[in-house]
Amino acid sequence: MVNEKKISSGFIYFFGAFGGILFGYDIGVMTGALPFLQHDWNLQNNPGAIGWITSSLMFGAIFGGAMAGQLSDRLGRRKMILISSIIFAFGSILAGISPHNGILFMIVARILLGLAVGAASALVPAYMSEMAPARLRGRLSGINQTMIVSGMLLSYIVAYLLKDLPGTMAWRLMLSLAAVPALILFIGVSRLPESPRFLIKNNKMDEARRVLGYIRPNKEQIDSEITQIQETVKEEEKVNQKASWGTLLSNKYRYLVMAGVGVAAFQQFQGANAIFYYIPMIVEKATG
Template identity: 90%
Template sequence: MVNEKKISSGFIYFFGAFGGILFGYDIGVMTGALPFLQNDWNLQNNPSAIGWITSSLMLGAILGGALAGQLSDRLGRRKMILISAIIFAVGSILAGIAPHNGVLFMIVSRIILGLAVGAASALVPAYMSEMAPARLRGRLSGINQTMIVSGMLLSYTVAYFLKDLPETMAWRLMLSLAAVPALILFIGVLRLPESPRFLIRNNKINEAHKVLSYLRSDKDQIASEIKQIQDTSKKEENHKASWGTLLSGKYRYLVMAGVGVAAFQQFQGANAIFYYIPLIVETATGNAASSALMWPIIQGVILVLGSLLFLLIADKFKRRTLLTVGGTVMGLSFVLPAILNLVIPNASPMMIVAFLSIYVAFYSFTWAPLTWVIVGEIFPLVIRGRASGLASSFNWIGSFLVGLLFPIMTATMAQEAVFAIFGAICLLGVLFIRIRVPETKGRSLEEIERIGQNRQGKERSA
């Protein structure tokens, strides 16, 4: 244990979730840094280099998420968050001191940073859900999303205030400053206790009881929760799932639904906006991207407000309803600028930016948080670990491909056409939700598992 002194639940929840802020900062920081880096290294006519520098973070995250889940079962959630904070700091500083025109050095630095980003994406929700009482778990995905988008907004704001520095100093400071919240995370997590679930799985019952006493006021509730965790751990040990189990007839329907939602969230193109909004505005208006750094802040504010709205409405609407409405408006927001551009060739070039803001608004309280709510609810216990990891991997793969291909696509075709392609994917996502994804709101995990088995049985007999 950390020490005998009681640690407040507020302190535990704050620093337990703080990794989300770091995750968001590193996802968003390249948005502000890229216009300066592009000019400093003369990359305007090298869309491939721009794509690789931006997307290499996600390449590392694919590996980091997969490794963190397995290592945290051996080393503990807390220790892995501490290791991630160190990697965050090292990757940030390496990116900031990259040699001039050191594209390969920058890509490797971003891959290292991505290891920590991927680890945070897996560790923070797991740690928080294992520390919080059952009545708070429904909102945890929303709170985690709020932390992530707050980190993105922080990176956009830092970029805006550093924009008047010399180019080479501006982008280096933007990237290096991520080491500051990484240090804060490390110091905070040093005082955090280990997850009670991890402690019980390693037969440290007294320590788990002590941790739960920080977070629960009812002694009977603590005893009941420890017994429930012990029972669940035994079930998991008795039902080891292989990768082949995911594709078995019993689980295939639910696995395809959860993984499909996670993949569509990224292939719909949201990160094309978050990574490249200054360059999008530059293409639309002809003004320098470095003068468009207020737009990321606007998008960041919309994301934060949307995540707060989700916390208010999360339990009031069905999951499929919110995803259908959000996906439809998102798709139309991408498709309409291309149509209007054909009908009204002289329309304001900022029209596309206005539609992108509508897209971000609806994404922020539908697909952004709900993807992870569904991933947390839809997989049966026996396969949950592997299936959640598979869904996360497909999500990061989608993020990587969008980050890599967007600048290459916009170099070869009109910007409106690229977004129209993403719009079509949004509408396909809505179709997928209506046909392949069951409603999970208000249903127990056992009910959802039965629905999946019944649907799979009907498909086999059809």
């Protein structure tokens, strides 16, 4: 069990947010790899293939994010993050060893990566919010965002360091090295405890109390939080028995759903993804 030795709250929060590195690295790595890949596979006049290779990650992330919630309710947040890191490492290596002109192979590998990225992007904020006390949740969600942009920065640095390698080796290494942070995440999260909320929901009260003992300063706070989580779980179970997809469109929730979906949609429509993925090609086309 991961709970035999006391684990510092800093270690828990750091590796709880580390999944953001994977998300950021894989957003950014294609920025550096794409110019080399396009020249190696002669894709300059095949924008459809470039678009599919690039966006297939997000296609997989749709399904990874959608499945992660239900699976984590059954298996646990920690276990699902571990599974996501394994899938991510496997997908990274597959992308790096794609056969020459293996466009379909690369797309499938990127979709597999997307499953892991989508799951991690859904699970990491949930895990962090369930581990952190209320007063720290905003700050810790900021750590997750910092991890995402740090992953992007890391991918740019790796691309810069590898740019002088032969073209076919450069992009393959850029993509394959994403397996390294995935391995670090797996090792770190394997030492983390499960979310206390998941443990309480599954009637593992002693384990939940032990986990909260790592990250809450006093016994009274632990007892109070356990009671609060139990009440929330009971309330959710009552709501879930009555809820359906139609509930999302009811007057009570319609505007909340529109706000949540709208914020997520406009984050994509505002165009930053085009910059993340295609800026070297845009600059090359503009300046020669």
